[in-house]
Amino acid sequence: MKTAREMGLIGCQRCTRVSPAGTEICPRCGGKVRSRDPMSLQKVMAWWVLGVACYIPGNLYPMLETKTLVSSQSNTIIGGAVELAQHGSWGVAIIILAASALIPIAKFVIILGLVIGVQRGPQISDGLRQRLYEIVEYIGRWSMIDVFVVAVLSSLVQLQTLVNITPGRASIFFALSVIFTMISAQNFDSRLIWDTGNTPKPGEIPDGHASKERSA
Numbered sequence: 001m002k003t004a005r006e007m008g009l010i011g012c013q014r015c016t017r018v019s020p021a022g023t024e025i026c027p028r029c030g031g032k033v034r035s036r037d038p039m040s041l042q043k044v045m046a047w048w049v050l051g052v053a054c055y056i057p058g059n060l061y062p063m064l065e066t067k068t069l070v071s072s073q074s075n076t077i078i079g080g081a082v083e084l085a086q087h088g089s090w091g092v093a094i095i096i097l098a099a100s101a102l103i104p105i106a107k108f109v110i111i112l113g114l115v116i117g118v119q120r121g122p123q124i125s126d127g128l129r130q131r132l133y134e135i136v137e138y139i140g141r142w143s144m145i146d147v148f149v150v151a152v153l154s155s156l157v158q159l160q161t162l163v164n165i166t167p168g169r170a171s172i173f174f175a176l177s178v179i180f181t182m183i184s185a186q187n188f189d190s191r192l193i194w195d196t197g198n199t200p201k202p203g204e205i206p207d208g209h210a211s212k213e214r215s216a
Contacts, residue, residue, distance in 0.1 A: 010035050040189035041115055047184035048111055051177045055104055058174035065168050074168060077101075100174070103139055107181055110136050111188065118192045129193045133185070140182040 004011060008021045014031040026033050037043075062074035075083060077100040085093035110132050117129060 037189045043187040051180035054173045054177035061170035062168035063170040
């Protein structure tokens with residue numbers, strides 16, 4: 001069984017129409033058609049670095065600033081989650097911790113692992129790499145939950161002279177980190193996973209079996 005690329009075909013990533021190799025403009029949607037994006041990994045790493053650079057101050061600066069008549073308080077993302085847990089809101093605290101710490105770090109690690117797998121050869125199966133890539137793209141939209149919580153609190157809890165809740169500087173950095181990470185994942189050409197993979201094609205004999213046959 002041959003792949004579309006081996007048969008001289010190329011698919012449009014915008015509308016999925018298949019055209020002969022060498023086609024530059026898709027006849028259906030007018031989009032640019034190319035077999036692979038030669039600058040894919042460079043774009044991924046550029047946006048990835050920006051995402052990491054914004055993620056660090058996003059966790060160091062206060063996410064929420066609360067001012068009352070007698071005091072003012074500012075909390076980072078992690079500090080706010082810990083305070084919620086101390087007040088008994090374990091469910092909300094776990095969700096915030098997962099969205100602000102576990103998910104972003106997992107996304108950074110997975111994206112970097114995918115790039116390294118393409119450049120230096122994969123250490124895991126192609127199918128697992130593809131699933132990891134799809135997971136990163138799917139959960140990217142849920143990483144903004146912290147920013148949504150801050151926005152809702154800021155709009156609802158505005159009691160003027162009694163209590164005033166405003167977003168901190170961390171909300172901007174965290175939102176930028178999420179956006180840059182999403183763009184990084186979208187610029188990854190997932191077809192590179194299968195180009196550099198170690199999954200044998202149908203009809204091919206894996207190296208281990210081939211060596212056994214040769215020795216026999």
